[in-house]
Amino acid sequence: MARLNVNPxxxxxxxLKDRLATAKRGHKLLxxxxxxxxxxxxxxxxxxxxxxxxxxxxxxxxxQSFLIASAINGPKIIxxxxxxxxxxxxxxxxxxxxxxxxxxxxNITESLEKDILPYSFISVSSDLDQAILSMNSLLPKLIKxxxxxxTCNMLSKEIERNRRRVNALEYVLIPELEETIKYITMKLxxxxxANVITLMKVKEIIDKEEANS
Amino acid sequence: MANKIAVxxxxxxxxxxxxxxxxxxxxxxYFETSNLLKKIANDYEIIFITDxxxxxxxxxxxxxxxxxxxxxxxxxxxxxxxxxxxxxxxMYVEKAVGIDILNINK
Numbered sequence: 001m002a003r004l005n006v007n008p009x010x011x012x013x014x015x016l017k018d019r020l021a022t023a024k025r026g027h028k029l030l031x032x033x034x035x036x037x038x039x040x041x042x043x044x045x046x047x048x049x050x051x052x053x054x055x056x057x058x059x060x061x062x063x064q065s066f067l068i069a070s071a072i073n074g075p076k077i078i079x080x081x082x083x084x085x086x087x088x089x090x091x092x093x094x095x096x097x098x099x100x101x102x103x104x105x106x107n108i109t110e111s112l113e114k115d116i117l118p119y120s121f122i123s124v125s126s127d128l129d130q131a132i133l134s135m136n137s138l139l140p141k142l143i144k145x146x147x148x149x150x151t152c153n154m155l156s157k158e159i160e161r162n163r164r165r166v167n168a169l170e171y172v173l174i175p176e177l178e179e180t181i182k183y184i185t186m187k188l189x190x191x192x193x194a195n196v197i198t199l200m201k202v203k204e205i206i207d208k209e210e211a212n213s
Numbered sequence: 214m215a216n217k218i219a220v221x222x223x224x225x226x227x228x229x230x231x232x233x234x235x236x237x238x239x240x241x242x243y244f245e246t247s248n249l250l251k252k253i254a255n256d257y258e259i260i261f262i263t264d265x266x267x268x269x270x271x272x273x274x275x276x277x278x279x280x281x282x283x284x285x286x287x288x289x290x291x292x293x294x295x296x297x298x299x300x301x302x303x304m305y306v307e308k309a310v311g312i313d314i315l316n317i318n319k
Contacts, residue, residue, distance in 0.1 A: 091259070093259075132232050
């Protein structure tokens, strides 16, 4: 591992030690964050999968009856029938904080109306009623799916990003700092020994000269 | 703005959503849809897109993953599901955990 390009001085050593302590603490925190995020993610993704399968099956069924209806009555009449909706869906879009990720939280504020078929029954077949009613009961689920799926999407992104940060700390920054600290310590020790030896040599020379005189 | 939900897709698949009080947009070519999405992304909180179209404009959709809204969600079209939504899910799992532990495609 490459060491940082710094001067081997005591001041550098101290600042590096501080940095190492911070990096280690940050690493631990990020690792805990990753664990918790994965746990949350696993809880959500299973719900998400179940919900999606359910919703997809229901939508397909609903669309099928809708297609049958438009085949029976002709697309023009159907389009006319559905173009003036009576129900209006009101949702409240908030955000929720999961491990510092802002994820959507959607509440349905206005309950769905009972009578949602905006056309006279004389012109269209009952398949359309069926399709619309089933889609209508599906809508809360669809909105829930939107919320969960977006959350999962954002969490997975954040988990990946977080993992990259943890790895950068664990495998690059911390070893680098440790290596540099070791290098500086050794350099300083070496200098000290050199100093001692010089002093001893000087003393020896002085002693010799005193003995000679 | 009252309505916060929109649906983009081919006419057969999305017309039914109109009765439910959801705003409906007809999808055209790849380029048109992508532009349409960019245009309405700030006006709606939830956008459902039929999965055959979602697959084509995936790169545009991915731009909106950083923010909480809009949530862009693939739904099956009248031709049936292409499995795009579930594939997306398994992709998320792979990204988060490393391997696809849900076995969605089984």
